[in-house]
Amino acid sequence: MNPQYKKMGWHLLGWSLFIGYALSGYFIYQWDYKVLLLTLSQLFLYMVQFYVCYLLLFPLWMRYRHWLVLTPGIIGVMILYICLRYLVEEVLYDIVFGFSNYSYGTAFSYYFFDNIYWSLPGIFMGGVVWAFESTLQKERENRSLRQEKTQAELAFLKTQVNPHFLYNTLNYIYSLAYPVSEKLGNAIIKLSDLMRYMLHESQDGKIELQKEIDYLQNYIDIYRLRFDEKFYVNFEIQGHVNGQRVPSLVLIPFVENALKHGVVDDPASPINICLKVQDQQVQFEVSNRISHNQKDQTTGVGLPNIRRRLELLYPNQYSLKIEEDAHHYTTKMKLHQI
Template sequence: MNAQATILKQKRWRLLKAVIFVLLLFMGFQYYLDFDADLSLLNLDFTVLKMMIFFVNYLWLYPKLFRKKQYLKWAIGILLLLLFGLALRYTVEEIIYPAYLGFRNYHEGTTLIYYAKDGFFFLSPWIIFSTVFGLVEDWTKMKNDKQALEQQNTQAELALLKSQLNPHFLFNTLNSIYSLAYQKSDKAPDAILKLSEVMRYMLYDSEDKVVLLEKELQYLHSFVDLQKARFKENIYVDLLVEGPVTNQLIMPVLLIAFVENAFKHGVLSDPSDPVLIHVIVEGNHLQLNVQNKINHQLKDQTGGIGLPNIRRRLELLYPGRHTLNIKENDTHYICELSLQL
């Protein structure tokens, strides 16, 4: 028996105990008020009959027939169950009790038609109750299964998106270090050290569901330093962080795509129009603005999986808690991300 079946069995047993407790409590209260042994005995057998009707449908007819959409067989089963219940009640209350205990439930001469109508009236609600219990149980199970499936799919998709992002970043960074090594630049050792710090963050810290915002911003600083080390000529990049960065948490490796995109497609050598990376932190709200002058002469040939990737990650990780505006004119490319941490 799997874990789900065990849980279902435990729920049903708890339900059985709850129904028995409530019914016995009701009978005891009624007996306390009436002090009538005959009436209490009639209530007891009728209560047991109601419980039998409830649980035969809930535990057997409903799962075996109704749940499998065999509605006609289920209806026939319900009818036979009610007829059996009526026959059993009649035998006990109108034959056995008068013969051995000297009392009966109905007046002598009560017709079978009246007896059947009265019995159906009082027993039918228990068929309805047990069916509703089964429907609610099925709906709850379906809802839980759907949520579990959606969560599994989301985790699988996030893992895939993340696996796409990391090789892309590593590919670009190794190209940078290769360029430094080829030029025999003194910046190569520092670049390797920065790459070590970045890779440590990506391989270890980014495995967590959330990281400190301070670490994510340090990751951006390291990335910018690596890019500065890449170019022999000076590049102009302003990375500004405004506002108190304390213990805020953020999904790891989330902001890099916007910064990487600016380096891939931006003009980096214009001191009058540098790449602007502005992070504003106000409590649990983060605003990231990235602006770069478009380089119309140089296009990155590796393709752009970063921004489509990050759009999807934001949809999965921050549904209803982010806005992303990307604007482009003749001269500049601007990304504006507003995020509720």
């Protein structure tokens, strides 16, 4: 439904309830027609006050934020109310119906100060409704901005994952192109699967856990090509992964760091990767022996990236621990309420 029509509907409902309450006394206490006419004129004046404040005065004050707008405006609305009430109840009613609200000879000072009091409800109602709607509108805008910011940040962070890995893999495939072999075809197919996965998008930033596992397996298989048979990585999966969802590319930084900085060619110290699904939790642990050979000098974005993404997607619902000594490096991650 159009927001403007929805707002009009709420206004009509509010005025219907207010007018119904104000006129209920006429039917309960059997007022005469004079009281009814005076009640109707008062309701009309309140509506005029309400919309002058709601549509003009308070929006202007919000724009300029200065008492020179608000104070003269309130005084002007009071004067408008007094003048309109005098015109309707003291002039028009006297001419048409032969009576007026105030008795003849009423002092102007009494009339003026008495109507200052009666002018306050319309101003108050206009201010309250305007403030309430402005607060709701502001909250909707803030919520929309937060969602857009989160989605934009997630999209940006996602693009930072693994560019160096893809670069190295493409270089490796290029080297295989010289003695064209079956390995080249397999590597290209697996790389194609990786790239297809990275381009996959979802509204909530999450994907089926099984697809994330397939991505990890393809990643490991491509990495294995660089080491032939001297490649020792254990990948263990425990629990039922079907139906579970995780943020896309949330697991790969841990594996990438292990392969990049760990020892992969020692059968006595293989890289161990364990994924466990239990009690609505995903537990992911990667451990490796630290390699002391010369390392790639490029700056990684994996762990800072993953921490930021987890803060956005799992606020207060995740844990990430890193254990390191002189020889081994272990990362442990838990995602709750998956």
